[in-house]
Amino acid sequence: MKIAILGYGRMGHMIEEVATQRGHEVVARIDKTDAALLEDGSLREADVAIEFSTPESGYQLCQAALKAGLPVVTGSTGWKEQLEALKAEVQSSGRGGLFAASNFSLGMNLMMILNEQLAQLMAPYPEYTPRIQETHHIHKLDAPSGTAITLAEGLIKQTPSLHDWHLGVETHDGSLGIEAIREGEVPGIHTVIYHSDIDEITLRHEAYSRRGFALGATLAAEYLLQHPVGVWSMRDLILHK
Incomplete structure (x- = not known):
């Protein structure tokens, strides 16, 4: 080729x-x-x-x-x-x-599939509040990352209480929070977090290199x-x- x-x-x-x-x-x-x-x-x-x-x-x-x-x-x-x-x-x-x-990344795309499946399972449990966090190197030009947006879209699609996303730490008023962190030379870390008063569920992918x-x-x-x-x-x- x-x-x-x-x-x-x-x-x-x-x-x-x-x-x-x-x-x-x-x-x-x-x-x-x-x-x-x-x-x-x-x-x-x-x-x-x-x-x-x-x-x-x-x-x-x-x-x-x-x-x-x-x-x-x-x-x-x-x-x-x-x-x-x-x-x-x-x-x-x-x-x-x-x-x-x-x-x-093959692993990241497997996580995207799991993300939608988890969102579907979590939808009936409003006591869990979802949010997304992504971390990348300081040279990355866009925020949030395209991957974080894709994760957000998959999660929102399966969650009737959500209709949009925004750049920010907290999820509120039907809008999913995406926190974007830029530090060092991090290739990419994406975490989907479901938080409640009694516990927390996380789905995480970390790339070790490009x-x-x-x-x-x-x-x-x-x-x-x-x-x-x-x-x-x-x-x-x-x-x-």
Whole structure:
């Protein structure tokens, strides 16, 4: 598989390392500041594009790669509305492939499935108040993380008393609190907490390095080559492997 990496930062470098170890070849490396190169045929040799850039450049890079006829794996966050529009565009056109996830860690995506199951079990017990806490390195640009938002959406979907989320520690007035902490070089910790006066239930995932995200993105690219048309997610990869 020949890969174009869109967004050649720390994640881009890690993806190249993991993909190469799995026998793939990186044929294009485009930094977020080199978006104009997309129009110069630099993607011509690639079979698939993997995008991990910034909230400002993610949409432009993905759109350009799709226009060039490449299926795209996208992992940058902070441009949710544009991403939803891009998904709708791919679905309605009936051509092109887009694999999107707020988090490519296999363990984190298993937690997302467990999160919805736990929320369904907890819904009849109002004495437990849910909230979410996420911790990341100081370089992360968006808060809360896209992963925390995905967890919140899954929890809210299964909890009739909740209708929205907000950035903050406490859950109140039907709005789920998401606390975002930025410290050191933490790759990522996400915790779903159900607190009552007598006890507390937590569901937690901690990433030890970016390698798990890079492996997941590479697996997503392999999956996308086998399913080149449509919109896909890590749930599809996990449940239909």
